[in-house]
Amino acid sequence: MSDPIALFDVKAQQSLIRADLDRRIAAVLDSGRFINGPEVAELEATLAAFAGCGHAVGVSSGTDALQIAMMAEGIGPGDAVFLPAFTYTATAEVPLVLGAKPVFVDVAAESFNLDIADLERRIALVKAEGRLRPRAVVGVDLFGLPADWQAIEATCAREGMFALDDAAQAFGAALDGRRLGRWGHAAALSFYPTKTLGAYGDGGALLTDDADRAELYRSLRTHGEGKTRYEVERTGMNGRLDTIQATILLAKMSLFEGELAQRRRLGAAYDAALAGRVGVQVAQQGAESCYGLYTIRLPDPEARGRVQQALSAQRIGSGIYYPKALHHQPAYATHHAASIAGGPPPLPVSEALCHQVLSLPMHPYMSEADATRAAETVLAAL
Ligand SMILES: *Cc1c(COP(=O)(O)O)cnc(C)c1O
Numbered sequence: 001m002s003d004p005i006a007l008f009d010v011k012a013q014q015s016l017i018r019a020d021l022d023r024r025i026a027a028v029l030d031s032g033r034f035i036n037g038p039e040v041a042e043l044e045a046t047l048a049a050f051a052g053c054g055h056a057v058g059v060s061s062g063t064d065a066l067q068i069a070m071m072a073e074g075i076g077p078g079d080a081v082f083l084p085a086f087t088y089t090a091t092a093e094v095p096l097v098l099g100a101k102p103v104f105v106d107v108a109a110e111s112f113n114l115d116i117a118d119l120e121r122r123i124a125l126v127k128a129e130g131r132l133r134p135r136a137v138v139g140v141d142l143f144g145l146p147a148d149w150q151a152i153e154a155t156c157a158r159e160g161m162f163a164l165d166d167a168a169q170a171f172g173a174a175l176d177g178r179r180l181g182r183w184g185h186a187a188a189l190s191f192y193p194t195k196t197l198g199a200y201g202d203g204g205a206l207l208t209d210d211a212d213r214a215e216l217y218r219s220l221r222t223h224g225e226g227k228t229r230y231e232v233e234r235t236g237m238n239g240r241l242d243t244i245q246a247t248i249l250l251a252k253m254s255l256f257e258g259e260l261a262q263r264r265r266l267g268a269a270y271d272a273a274l275a276g277r278v279g280v281q282v283a284q285q286g287a288e289s290c291y292g293l294y295t296i297r298l299p300d301p302e303a304r305g306r307v308q309q310a311l312s313a314q315r316i317g318s319g320i321y322y323p324k325a326l327h328h329q330p331a332y333a334t335h336h337a338a339s340i341a342g343g344p345p346p347l348p349v350s351e352a353l354c355h356q357v358l359s360l361p362m363h364p365y366m367s368e369a370d371a372t373r374a375a376e377t378v379l380a381a382l
């Protein structure tokens with residue numbers, strides 16, 4: 001039997017940088033600067049240089065990055081935050097934690113990202129009703145593929161709304177030659193271990209070109225501190241990135257460009273085998289995915305079940321991201337129903353995708369031959 005192929009592999013990389021990791025972690029242990037060590041600022045400079053943006057602010061997770069970004073805008077009760085119905089739960093949770101209302105928007109069948117026509121329709125409905133103030137759009141670059149940022153930026157500029165890029169799955173992706181981190185007013189990254197740049201624990205960052213926003217983010221991640229440590233200027237939170245995670249991420253950044261190139265080769269190998277045979281995520285002109293995941297669309301849940309079984313019989317990993325649209329989740333269903341008077345319009349693409357999508361193995365320590373074998377197993381099961 002052939003070797004197994006894992007959906008993710010968060011350990012293979014370690015053998016390449018193990019000595020550097022050990023040396024770096026030991027240096028933090030020796031320094032005792034477990035919080036706010038110099039490695040945090042060094043990582044921030046490295047991330048900003050990579051993305052080509054003015055500022056990076058390390059924070060405790062991708063979720064906290066989203067929360068700090070929304071706190072900085074003063075988003076709260078009475079505000080509507082527009083976001084896709086087909087994404088990870090954190091995107092929707094944050095506006096509710098701050099007292100704002102999520103308004104779920106459908107995604108496009110080709111890209112699985114925000115459907116701009118549906119976004120415009122829902123903004124118009126909320127404005128017409130006059131109960132909530134349209135305040136922000138959170139675009140998610142699902143599975144590493146950039147959302148339609150030109151359109152989201154244009155809509156937000158016209159409406160005076162905050163454009164937040166939830167790039168938790170998409171560090172390394174680019175649109176029109178500009179890496180994410182320079183689209184929207186700010187971008188939130190997650191360093192959860194399975195993301196394209198993953199820590200050995202939780203972590204995240206905010207990227208922005210706006211110096212005032214970056215300064216606010218630094219204050220908010222440290223309890224809203226002012227110019228001196230014991231001056232509290234605003235309500236903040238404990239949202240800092242650990243020094244040990246920062247130094248681990250610095251070690252991993254030395255491999256990151258090469259890993260991205262391998263993810264793109266794997267994406268191309270999957271596309272070559274699968275495009276035209278099953279549904280694949282289609283990039284808009286100028287969008288370069290970083291392939292956080294490679295996700296296909298099968299005709300129906302029965303076909304998906306057959307394919308998953310065939311993959312599992314070959315010890316090839318797969319996963320369903322996401323089995324339930326957010327507006328159907330118990331935590332969000334009532335908020336959704338109440339978000340637009342008379343009931344919000346349906347979200348048919350988000351609902352269909354939940355029954356059809358399947359993510360295939362994608363990590364930089366598998367080969368193109370592995371991707372081709374996974375793809376052939378999919379096709380044989382159909
Ligand atoms: C992973 C993820 C988050 C949350 O990141 P954490 O670091 O786990 O808090 C937010 N949004 C999306 C789209 C994600 O995939």
